[in-house]
Amino acid sequence: MPSLLKRRFMLTLFAMVALLLTACTQTATPPAPPAEIVRETVVVEVQVTAEPQVVETVITQPATPGSLVVYSGRSEALVGPLINQFAAASGVDVQIRYGSTSEMAATLLEEGSNSPADIFFAQDPGGLGAVAKAGLFAPLPAELVSQVPTRFRSPEDLWIGISGRARVVTYNTDAINPEELPADIFDFTDPVWSGRIGWAPTNGSLHAMITAMRQVWGDEKTREWLEGIQANNPVVYDRNTTIVTGVAAGEVDIGFTNHYYLYRFLAEQGEGFKARNHFLTGSGPGSLIMVAGAGRLASSPNEANALRFIEFMLSPVAQQYFASQTAEYPVVEGVVGPPGLPPLEELESAALDIDMADLDDLQGTIQLMQDVGVLP
Amino acid sequence: MLVVAGLLLPTAYLLIRAFETSEAALQTFMRPRTWVIIGNTTGLALAVTTVSGLIAVPIAWLTVRSDLPWRRFWAVVTPLPLVIPSYVGAYLYISALGPRGALQQLLEGPFGITRLPSIYGFTGALFALTLMCYPYMLLSVRAALMRMDPSLEEASRSLGHNATTTFWRVVLPALRPALGAGGLLVALYTLRDFGAVAIMRFDTFTRVIYLQYSSFDRSQAAFFALLLIGLTLVLVAFEAQTRGVARYDQASGAVARPPTIIALGRWRWPAFAFCTLIVSLSLVLPLTILFYWLVRGLLAGEQMGNLGSAVWNSLLASGGGAFVTVLAALPLAVLVVRRPGRLTALLERMAYSAFALPGIAVALALVFFGISYARGLYQTFAMLLFAYAILFLPQAFGALRTSLLQIHPSLEESARSLGYRPPQVFLRVTAPLMRPGLIAGASLVFLTAMKELPATLLLAPLGFRSLATEIWSAVSEAFFARAAAPALLIVLLSSVPMALLSMRERRGMS
């Protein structure tokens, strides 16, 4: 077992000429028992120097790679290619169930200790917290969790952040001059924003942000903010993507959303898409960084592979993948951030130190939102 | 018995979960806002059902009984909107008809219209759900119309009533069981729909339930889901009430003549226009936008990926689901129709109870029972089919019951007297006569299973990819171009069996 677990990571960065979006090349070396070594290469654009670069990670492939079951609350479009890379490189037979984070969490809670899952890969800390609270996660080894800042992981090391998303204000480029946008999200309670705001009160990310508000501001000020926004007759959307399309179509001038949806619209519809992101650089929970993360189920029969999976997700290749392909913030130090976005440190100073683990009081948040009349 | 046990699973599960709930659920329940939402939900369900009927009855009549131009084409095309998943459909309507959607952009140039009236809220939800649900009523009404004894209408005509009065006084009342069964499906679909109301921003009961799930409070969610079951039972009882004392089986076993075709005269082209309008709104418009997305995505260099296995899985699961569901619904329908009584009435209501539940609640119930009591089957293909059977049983059941009601028991009795055992009688007499109902039931389940999501996501074998999961995966992350291809494939694949079925239907008639 320990010999199988032994693996070597290698990271190289070198200049790359071709402007390919994604291309995987795999070279299998001749078998060298007890473990054969496969070099897994992922090509990603790292636009820090405006020159695309290649990040490489080497993974060992054990003689009997075994299998792994992942419940993913993150969608296949986002993490599928990355998980496939892991499967191909490690030889592990990875089986994935995709669903929404809340659906997956509820399934895990129902399955309890009988769950066939090894890994829960969730979109937000709330889902991880709910499963952790039910005692279904096993603690992760210190060598893994130490790679990630404390506030991006569970205090009991039950789960760990893998990538980060920032809350932003998306604005319509025809209606808004970004200079005029406030730096603090509280200022959107000003009546000048009446009828111009779009938000998605049922969305998990907004719940996380409001939970953060309660942490930073306290319940009173959060209630004040909710009431202020509500008084401005915000247009209600069902999810973040519809907010972004609504903003671009000019239905509303600004929307509270996550930063990374915008880039997909820009990729699909071109630069003519009339929405851009505004990062709230003033102090406050408005520019909260939320992590997507993973935990290992205590009932997991494939402990070794589960840990290898998480380790891979923290590897430079995976971290660079998030930065370059899904425009998310890497959580491991030393990886180049998403192109064209303000660096994490800049937002961090603004967002204060909000501990992800403190964002699991969702029921309190929902209660508050219902009291204010924002939620049904 | 197995069927009944299966039907009771979701309710049992919800009861177990709801017992864990705290004061909080009661508090939420007591809020006036909750009652407003219950009112909203009921109102929407009734409105969608009514408008669906107003669309479905004329189309059914036109395609079965009139000399409408392109009658067969319409017969094939009009039930198709059923295959558009509501989470995609409502989104498509927003992008087309939203205040600043495609229509507005078309109008802005020539007319300078910068903003259309909002379609969000009740109007939008009604609009989107009606256009996606009316086929439920259409299919059941069509099946009934085809089985109707034409001498009823002739009797009315000979008693001095013209075609119009005859329609109102004879045809429509005779369609009541079909309207009831179809209407019930529409109403229940509306009750449980989440996608369309969420996108149209109309607060209904399912949103409350989903909200509880998204804050990981399964107990409160279960509590509200039970309320939804209550609401469903009220609706089912209401439907049973409207069915009244009449029995609609044919007065004798003689084979009914095929329906006579009525010439529309000067109404021919207005009727044609009506069908065109409905199909444009419910099918052409969404498909056009899907094509637009697809082309835009392809031009932007989007990779489409390989959908082969997804297509195969979708066909296999939906086809299997349709088969299993009809098989499960048959004994229930036979029991309810042939042995009416208090117990069977209760059975019938149970059949509907799961249908109005949000898919997630049913799926979780099966997770709960599957993992504890059927480990070997858990997350297998068989389990998925079982889930479909529970979810979609009422769809098949309604269609089967309607067609069974029109078959006089004496036919079966005469077959018994000719020396056939009940199963043989069923195969050789009842089933062939029920064919329109069987076809309608199976195709309904097939089309719905094709787009089903929560159960497919949670209960399918690991790594199972269907067209619906592909769409979900793409739409949830705003990859519209990637959603377009599988969505178009769903419509395409569903229209092939629909077309075949319609042709068979017609052969059976002549």
Add this chain to the structure above:
Amino acid sequence: MSQVSCEGLSKAFGPTYAVEQVSMTIQPGEILALLGPSGCGKTTVLRMLAGFEAPDQGTIALDQRLVARPGLHVPPEERHVGMVFQQHALFPHLNVGQNVGFGLRGKARERQAQVQAMLKLVELDGYERRMPHQLSGGQQQRVALARALAPNPAVLLLDEPFSNLDADLRTTLRAQVRTILKQLGTTALFVTHDQEEALFMGDRIAVMHAGRLEQLARPQELFLAPATRFIAEFIGIAAFIPATVTPAGLATELGTVIQAIDAPVGTSVDMLVRPDDLELSADPQGNARILCCTFRGGDFLYDVALASQRTLRCVCNHVHEFAPDTRVQVTLAPGHPLAWFHPIPQSMVNLPK
């Protein structure tokens, strides 16, 4: 009381004629039975009269009012024609009273009175609130009759109304229906394939065969002087024996029949012989042999074989009883002129049917 007449009615479904050149008149107050084997087109004639089908050629007039001719089609609801269907066709969603009142216009009270009167007429008073499925077949058909009669139709069309009922019920019901129709003086067309029913119900009988009207006559006339070989065989028991026209009469195997017919001497014809046209007597040297015997209550019906191997049937009163194989003498004693037909050409006889 109205008169119904049709002239040269034809109707084709696809390439074949269902009805071809049918002309007839139903006199006011008359019950005309339209008789024929199934598929002969009789129901199509009825449906054209009712207005459910439009004739391809020909005209239909109700009381001199033209309701159908090429280019004119008065819809059923404006013809004032009542109809009783084989399947009863009671509206399943309406109770008995509502069914009967369905075709009535006018004030509620008047309608109610008429419904009551009709139900009384068919002896179903008190059944007003029953639903159709709670009634027996005979009761359903009586409701259907009451419903059709309630608006006082100019003519009542009955489409095999008793064919779904059992024999006993059929006999009592047809007597009841005939009494009611005669009591009201209703003009009626009664379609049936059952000759006994037609003979009982019809003042006159119209016989249809393969889309054509072959004869319209009083029952006795049909029996004694059938216009066609088909009618002769279709109504009653019939046998044909060949005969040759001689100056003395018609020479047959059974002797010469004294009857003058409009055919030259030497012509071969077929004589229609019915069982009661023959007499049997015991005779060891007789010209025939008993094949079998059916006791019919009032008399015996014997099948006898002649020397020519031809088989005839004859009636004998119940006093005489002959055992099979007994030799008997068969004599022709019709007491009325016999119907005759030109023989079917030999080539057609041999054709398989």
